[in-house]
Amino acid sequence: MSLAALDQQVLWHPFTQMAAWSPLVISSGQGSFLIDDQGRRYLDGVSSLWCNVHGHNHPRLNRALREQAERIAHSTFLGLTHEPAIRLAAALLEVAPPGLSRVFYSDSGSAAVEIALKQSFQYWQLRGRPSKQKFLRLTEAYHGDTLGAVGVGGIELFHRIFGPLLVQSIPIPTPAGTDGTGSLLHLKRELESRAYEIAAFILEPMIQGAAGMLVHPPGFLAEVSKLCKLHGVHLIVDEVATGFGRTGALFACQHEAVSPDFLCLAKGISGGYLPLAATLATEEIYSAFLGEHREMKHFFHGHTYTANPLACAVGLESLRLLQETTLPNAIARSAGLGAALRRIEALQGVRATRRCGLMAGIELEPEEGRFLGAEVCERARTHGLILRPLGDVVVWMPPLSLSAGELDLLETGTRAAIKDIFG
Numbered sequence: 010m011s012l013a014a015l016d017q018q019v020l021w022h023p024f025t026q027m028a029a030w031s032p033l034v035i036s037s038g039q040g041s042f043l044i045d046d047q048g049r050r051y052l053d054g055v056s057s058l059w060c061n062v063h064g065h066n067h068p069r070l071n072r073a074l075r076e077q078a079e080r081i082a083h084s085t086f087l088g089l090t091h092e093p094a095i096r097l098a099a100a101l102l103e104v105a106p107p108g109l110s111r112v113f114y115s116d117s118g119s120a121a122v123e124i125a126l127k128q129s130f131q132y133w134q135l136r137g138r139p140s141k142q143k144f145l146r147l148t149e150a151y152h153g154d155t156l157g158a159v160g161v162g163g164i165e166l167f168h169r170i171f172g173p174l175l176v177q178s179i180p181i182p183t184p185a186g187t188d189g190t191g192s193l194l195h196l197k198r199e200l201e202s203r204a205y206e207i208a209a210f211i212l213e214p215m216i217q218g219a220a221g222m223l224v225h226p227p228g229f230l231a232e233v234s235k236l237c238k239l240h241g242v243h244l245i246v247d248e249v250a251t252g253f254g255r256t257g258a259l260f261a262c263q264h265e266a267v268s269p270d271f272l273c274l275a276k277g278i279s280g281g282y283l284p285l286a287a288t289l290a291t292e293e294i295y296s297a298f299l300g301e302h303r304e305m306k307h308f309f310h311g312h313t314y315t316a317n318p319l320a321c322a323v324g325l326e327s328l329r330l331l332q333e334t335t336l337p338n339a340i341a342r343s344a345g346l347g348a349a350l351r352r353i354e355a356l357q358g359v360r361a362t363r364r365c366g367l368m369a370g371i372e373l374e375p376e377e378g379r380f381l382g383a384e385v386c387e388r389a390r391t392h393g394l395i396l397r398p399l400g401d402v403v404v405w406m407p408p409l410s411l412s413a414g415e416l417d418l419l420e421t422g423t424r425a426a427i428k429d430i431f432g
């Protein structure tokens with residue numbers, strides 16, 4: 010039996026209608042390319058779900074992984090510690106926005122978000138403000154698929170069905186496509202009337218990825234940060250997608266010199282090699298959890314693979330590589346990607362394009378009863394390109410190590426796929 014046939018017999022894939030899916034089996038990767046079991050090469054236009062940073066099969070990351078595997082692959086982080094986690098945490102804090110001083114590890118973006126929500130909630134309990142239990146979030150927010158993260162999500166299609174299971178959150182209109190004034194006014198009113206019951210405001214900074222690459226107006230994040238501070242509400246910045254150079258700065262909140270109370274990191278943290286995530290918090294938050302053992306102020310949350318040493322060792326090497334070469338490359342590639350998008354925007358069937366650094370979306374003209382984003386992405390494969398849609402938006406999230414020649418392939422493959430569908 011072929012691997013594809015066996016897959017169809019035994020597997021259930023995420024975000025996939027299994028009744029109408031034919032597997033593409035990936036056997037290896039090299040730089041920006043994925044290679045299937047027939048030896049066909051595809052440019053990885055979505056960085057393997059937005060996490061690959063330096064390309065696949067990178068010799069330095071491979072070496073870091075091998076060297077750590079020869080020492081130890083895993084030991085628990087509950088009551089024990091190890092060098093890769095310690096060194097990575099120190100390195101992260103060195104480059105993170107000022108004020109963040111503690112790293113709590115986990116293993117997915119959703120978990121990093123859950124942890125920030127729970128730490129914020131518990132902080133207010135510990136500080137004698139038990140009424141602060143609610144969370145603010147943006148409309149069309151996406152923060153992951155576990156129940157806490159879904160509770161602060163706002164994508165109807167993904168989240169509506171789980172409504173009865175969720176912690177309720179308060180939506181603030183997304184500022185995308187506006188100058189942000191209305192959204193800020195709404196936030197101000199919510200804060201003025203009920204900051205006493207709000208623990209935190211969670212948002213994706215600068216650009217809402219899963220919502221379809223919705224770009225925020227300049228200055229919005231800085232204003233949100235000011236308002237949250239003024240009203241004593243935590244700011245949780247979810248940089249699971251935007252972190253590690255994706256928007257042209259190491260972290261997107263640095264574009265607006267914002268220092269949040271919590272910073273959620275995952276995806277690119279390990280260069281796209283292994284499941285790893287981190288929630289960074291300030292000393293003020295951390296210190297609320299300190300006390301005598303009998304006071305039971307501990308943060309009762311942890312995962313078996315928290316701070317996995319292999320992932321941390323690769324993460325440390327990935328961060329070095331990012332600072333040495335990959336971030337400068339991403340910044341250099343950004344203008345070219347913008348120009349390519351403008352050319353794509355002129356094509357028939359394209360309604361708009363949006364971008365922040367190397368994170369972009371191509372919005373197609375919708376057509377009743379058709380899934381045009383999926384159709385374009387399907388066609389893209391025949392032009393040597395792996396893409397994924399978000400509804401009618403085709404995503405561009407290439408590895409940050411993308412070369413100028415590879416950017417040409419991304420553009421020509423996408424152009425050909427769009428032409429195949431729209432003529």
Ligand SMILES: Cc1ncc(COP(=O)(O)O)c(C=O)c1O
Nearest residue numbers: 117118119151152153218249250
């Ligand atoms: C902004 C944001 N937060 C959280 C998540 C969830 O991350 P994970 O898929 O690692 O759980 C994602 C995933 O796409 C994301 O884009």
